[in-house]
Amino acid sequence: DVIVTDTEAEALILENNQIKELQPRYNVNLRDDKTYPYICIKNERFPRVFKTRQVKQDGSEYFGPYADVSKMNAMMDAIRSVFQLRTCSLDLSEEKIDAGKYDVCLQHHIDNCKGPCEGLQTEADYTKTIEQVKKLLNGQTQELIDLLKDEMQAQSDRHNFEEAARLRDQIQALKDYSQQQKVVSHDFADRDVFALHVDRDEDIACGVLFQVREGKMIGERHKYLRRIEGRADEELMLSLAENYYTDANFYPEEVLLSHDPNDHPAQDTHALEELLRQEQGHNVPIKVPQRGDKASLVRMATSNAKLKVGEWKTQQMKRERDRIPESVKALGEALNLDEVPRRIDGIDVSHHGGKETVASCVVFTDATPRKSDYRTYKIRSTEEGTPDDYQAMREVVRRRYRRMIEEDGPWPDLVVIDGGKGQL
Numbered sequence: 001d002v003i004v005t006d007t008e009a010e011a012l013i014l015e016n017n018q019i020k021e022l023q024p025r026y027n028v029n030l031r032d033d034k035t036y037p038y039i040c041i042k043n044e045r046f047p048r049v050f051k052t053r054q055v056k057q058d059g060s061e062y063f064g065p066y067a068d069v070s071k072m073n074a075m076m077d078a079i080r081s082v083f084q085l086r087t088c089s090l091d092l093s094e095e096k097i098d099a100g101k102y103d104v105c106l107q108h109h110i111d112n113c114k115g116p117c118e119g120l121q122t123e124a125d126y127t128k129t130i131e132q133v134k135k136l137l138n139g140q141t142q143e144l145i146d147l148l149k150d151e152m153q154a155q156s157d158r159h160n161f162e163e164a165a166r167l168r169d170q171i172q173a174l175k176d177y178s179q180q181q182k183v184v185s186h187d188f189a190d191r192d193v194f195a196l197h198v199d200r201d202e203d204i205a206c207g208v209l210f211q212v213r214e215g216k217m218i219g220e221r222h223k224y225l226r227r228i229e230g231r232a233d234e235e236l237m238l239s240l241a242e243n244y245y246t247d248a249n250f251y252p253e254e255v256l257l258s259h260d261p262n263d264h265p266a267q268d269t270h271a272l273e274e275l276l277r278q279e280q281g282h283n284v285p286i287k288v289p290q291r292g293d294k295a296s297l298v299r300m301a302t303s304n305a306k307l308k309v310g311e312w313k314t315q316q317m318k319r320e321r322d323r324i325p326e327s328v329k330a331l332g333e334a335l336n337l338d339e340v341p342r343r344i345d346g347i348d349v350s351h352h353g354g355k356e357t358v359a360s361c362v363v364f365t366d367a368t369p370r371k372s373d374y375r376t377y378k379i380r381s382t383e384e385g386t387p388d389d390y391q392a393m394r395e396v397v398r399r400r401y402r403r404m405i406e407e408d409g410p411w412p413d414l415v416v417i418d419g420g421k422g423q424l
Contacts, residue, residue: 041130
């Protein structure tokens with residue numbers, strides 16, 4: 001099927017949504033592979049705010065996902081300490097409230113809820129509170145504090161001192177929460193910082209996103225990318241950013257990248273720029289800084305991406321240590337080996353009638369080719385034009401394992417030599 005869209009941005013969003021819906025077999029980088037938690041603002045009258053791992057297409061707003069659950073819990077604690085919101089699941093329709101079907105619960109008596117179930121809070125006032133919650137979730141802490149200060153002053157001018165005192169306590173709770181966030185920029189700008197680290201040997205990449213709001217780091221996200229063979233770093237970087245913004249609920253004033261997709265002949269940022277412009281209402285610069293504080297921020301994100309790849313490799317090694325293929329176990333038993341041959345070197349010699357003699361060594365780890373350790377050797381000790389497989393094999397074995405002695409490994413558990421008793 002072919003679907004025609006008006007703009008590149010629309011095509012980008014449509015592609016992202018269809019990948020998540022249809023789950024194509026080979027397009028793994030845009031599929032959701034882990035159920036991270038979100039903070040949900042429910043689409044209902046007097047909306048609830050709660051944690052969830054299920055995203056439903058019911059008009060509710062979702063903030064996240066949060067890779068670090070502790071940060072999400074800290075955000076929920078801040079919301080509960082600052083705002084008076086209902087936590088019940090009652091159907092607060094206008095008819096039921098007017099009919100007096102509900103009584104206030106303990107949350108109202110301990111001043112955690114204003115009691116909309118009994119009509120003690122108007123829908124307009126509750127909606128105003130929800131808008132303030134959204135500002136906090138989007139990291140606009142200082143803007144929210146300024147709004148609450150103005151409201152506090154207005155309440156004080158009207159001699160509503162009890163409400164003014166409550167607002168004062170909200171402001172202090174917000175300040176306490178804000179002080180927990182790391183300041184990474186002194187221009188108080190909202191920006192997203194994307195960085196990428198790629199390990200071609202392991203066929204793995206990790207993208208890291210720093211969310212900076214009002215100059216403070218409010219969140220970090222990361223995503224692993226597999227099956228990256230044949231994909232350039234610039235292509236992976238663009239895929240990360242596009243995938244994120246097609247599902248985002250907040251768009252920054254600036255985007256910083258560690259790699260420039262425009263350097264790749266088949267990639268560019270036009271669709272991404274158009275998407276950001278549509279959502280933000282003005283152009284959002286996409287930059288690859290080379291010096292200064294912004295470059296330092298990108299380097300910090302890159303270091304985090306490299307660390308994540310290292311952690312992934314460590315976890316893989318731990319898992320592989322306990323997972324040995326049956327074929328490898330069977331080979332060890334057939335050869336009466338004391339240990340299972342998890343790492344195997346295979347060596348062969350080739351020539352054209354005694355000329356251009358070369359040798360090659362392939363390496364298998366747990367029955368899987370480890371191509372990064374493959375080596376080719378040009379044989380120097382044989383006489384040109386005279387075939388001498390024995391001498392050629394002697395030379396390649398000596399050269400390969402003399403170097404292993406110097407570098408202390410990695411040693412094979414089994415060496416397989418192609419030939420007969422003479423080569424062996």
